[in-house]
Amino acid sequence: MAKMDTHMLIYEAIQHGRKCLAAANVASPLLDAQVLLGHCLGLDRMALLLKRDQHVPDEPWRLYCQLIDRRANFEPVAYLVGNREFCGLDFQLSPATLIPRPDSETLVEAVLAAIADHEAPLRVLDLGTGSGCLLLSLLAVLPKATGVGLDISEDALSMAKTNAKRLGLANRASFKQSEWTAALDPKAAPFDVVLSNPPYISHDDLVQLMPDVRCYEPMRALDGGPDGLDAYRAIIEQIPPFLSPDGLLAFELGAGQAPMVGALLQAAFGQPPSIHKDLAGHDRVVLFRKALRS
Known part of the structure; x- marks a missing residue:
């Protein structure tokens, strides 16, 4: 003490x-x-x-x-104080949500740069929304966009709803409990933007994480399976009915995963994606836009 x-x-x-x-x-x-x-x-x-x-x-x-x-x-400071700034916005956090990091701001920036008209009434889907930081940061810049955040954790969804209300975005953001796209209606209107910061840490790498992360952040949001790619495979397989013909699909990447995730997208859609680097020069974001096969 x-x-x-x-x-x-x-x-x-x-x-x-x-x-x-x-x-x-x-x-x-x-x-x-x-x-x-x-x-x-x-x-x-x-x-x-x-x-x-x-x-x-x-x-x-x-x-x-x-x-x-x-x-x-080693309890993270963000959990101790209950909030973290992300993309210039203040997000409340709990141990049910990952702590937003500057690396993930690269995902938001890359998506915004790929959207030609920020005034368009876009539909945005955030898979594994956590605190809602990705979805709500986009909606804060896209005034006519609406969004849906999905997460398997009820506690994480509660925090995302709280953040949407605090940021004045609750009228344009809704949240549902779902394992990836399971709760979506394939007959509903498709989404113009789908993004995700999925679990991407491999089993072998989990034990090497800093204790701040390994002992306190939600393991379900970190564990990407034996090779770290389980979530990417699931999303790429499930997403076609929910992405509009000219829609944008965007992922955050773990270290060294750009070639593998790019290969998964090319195998599924027949075209390679674009890769974007973070401020440290690491491949951090993969973007894909292409008319889907019928």
Whole structure:
């Protein structure tokens, strides 16, 4: 248990938290201590700097001590504070949802770049929606679009609905419990955009994940089967009835998966997709657009 003098100043508390987290081999101890103390005090990092010589009140102190202890056990900061920024929007999170990451912003950006008319009344489908961050980030930029988010987890869907309401998008987003496309009506209007950040970690790689991920994030949203490709195979097989003739299909990719997912798409539709890199230069997104076979 982190022991702290309850009369510490803000800058002292940050340094004390940093030392506790560094001793536990947490990767970013200073940043995490700042974020956690800011959460307890209702202050951003700049305000912490400006108020660095003020004392921390008792109740925020106690909460800070608890959060430092939990972070020292590698519980993710995003779960501890209950939210994460993604594409400039604030999303509430729970342990039922993956934590949105900057890599996934590449998927949103690539889809938006592939849409010629952002004012079009598009229908968007997000498979494995989690917190709803992908679908809702698109709807925030596409004012006439509507979307459906599917997820097998009821708890994740509850969080996605909460985020849609908080962001003022509940009137254009609906959510259903489903294993991939099972809950969709193939006779309904098809979707213009289908996107997914599916589980893509192979069984062998799961045990090598950082403890922050391996011990706390939902395993069902991470486990992609023996080779990491199970979800891609399932979606590619199921999606044709639900994608419009000129529709866009977009996936986030795991490391080294671009050739394999590209081959799956080419085998299914007879045409190779395009691959897009993230800011680190890694193949991160695969996009496919083609008239479907009758």
